[in-house]
Amino acid sequence: MTFLFDDPAIIRRALRDLEHLEAGALDTAEILTTAPLLEHHRLVLGWCHAMKGIVTGHPLLPDGNEVVTSQVIYMNPDIGLARTLSRWYRLGTPRQKQGH
Structure with missing residues (x-):
């Protein structure tokens, strides 16, 4: 059985960006003015x-939804x-650690 996990064009775009x-x-x-906010x-x-968080400004997902991104390939x-493999994200406030 063969699986294709992602569109090769998505991978080429990610490689080009890197x-x-x-x-x-x-x-x-x-990028910081146009990317979805997490x-x-x-x-x-x-x-x-991957990353998990509340998204705003995503082209396919409703604002306010908790999402899990595709694979993280760069983070600053x-x-x-x-x-991520499929797109850039602006990083907002990180999640607070439990108990803090």
């Missing part, structure tokens, strides 16, 4: 590392930016 990031040619300011986010582990909390 190549532009490495070359210093990625407009992170533009509030109360945290890393989660399933088949891969210092500038509030993360790249």
